[in-house]
Amino acid sequence: MDTFDAIYQRRSIKHYDPTHEMTEAEVRKLMDAALQSPTSFNMQNWRFVVVRDKEVRKQLRAAAYGQAQVEEASMVIVLCAHLSAHALEPQRYWRESPPEVGKKLADMLFNLYEGNEQLQRDEAMRSVGIAGQTIMLAAKAMGYDSCPMVGYDPAKVAEVIRLPEEHVLGYLITIGKAVQPAWPKPGQLSSEEVVIHDQFK
Numbered sequence: 297m298d299t300f301d302a303i304y305q306r307r308s309i310k311h312y313d314p315t316h317e318m319t320e321a322e323v324r325k326l327m328d329a330a331l332q333s334p335t336s337f338n339m340q341n342w343r344f345v346v347v348r349d350k351e352v353r354k355q356l357r358a359a360a361y362g363q364a365q366v367e368e369a370s371m372v373i374v375l376c377a378h379l380s381a382h383a384l385e386p387q388r389y390w391r392e393s394p395p396e397v398g399k400k401l402a403d404m405l406f407n408l409y410e411g412n413e414q415l416q417r418d419e420a421m422r423s424v425g426i427a428g429q430t431i432m433l434a435a436k437a438m439g440y441d442s443c444p445m446v447g448y449d450p451a452k453v454a455e456v457i458r459l460p461e462e463h464v465l466g467y468l469i470t471i472g473k474a475v476q477p478a479w480p481k482p483g484q485l486s487s488e489e490v491v492i493h494d495q496f497k
């Protein structure tokens with residue numbers, strides 16, 4: 297599928313065929329695409345919890361205020377991030393580069409993020425934001441639909457997926473086969489309002 301077709305055809309879908317199951321190869325293909333998403337210093341701070349188990353999905357649905365798509369979709373991805381990715385043997389993020397380059401970048405990465413909790417959290421949200429769009433466009437290209445979601449109780453979702461220390465939740469994405477189209481785009485703002493050329497006035 298053409299990239300622009302995927303961008304324009306992706307919509308947030310709330311009703312899925314509950315009997316449809318994705319194959320292992322499809323799940324792998326989708327998640328391998330997610331791993332192509334860019335991250336600052338290639339730190340790959342995202343962590344993706346792919347939830348297909350029915351019992352875990354039931355618990356997630358309860359944590360998401362009963363939203364049906366959490367159980368009806370073929371799977372739910374909980375996008376999380378590791379806040380200390382900058383300190384997890386960072387030289388491996390450039391292991392294919394010359395060692396002196398890897399060492400230099402690892403030091404820069406560590407010094408930039410260590411002790412700066414705001415920046416660690418900002419980076420977590422940037423990374424999961426970018427990866428999520430990669431996932432949703434890749435899903436569309438594979439014939440699947442998706443819905444990003446923040447309508448959930450974060451403490452409960454963290455409990456259900458057993459979110460470890462030093463990790464944060466980003467948001468959920470449901471993936472599956474649509475059984476109802478999205479409603480028409482409800483009220484897009486004009487380019488004049490949201491695209492700023494060069495500087496804000």
Ligand SMILES: Cc1cc2nc3c(=O)[nH]c(=O)nc-3n(C[C@H](O)[C@H](O)[C@H](O)COP(=O)(O)O)c2cc1C
Binds near residue numbers: 306446447
């Ligand atoms: C961060 C984020 C959180 C969202 N949370 C929910 C949600 O909890 N439940 C839901 O049904 N839709 C949710 N949506 C979908 C939005 O309502 C939808 O993206 C928006 O209305 C635009 O429609 P479109 O995605 O079809 O273009 C969310 C979207 C984003 C980006």
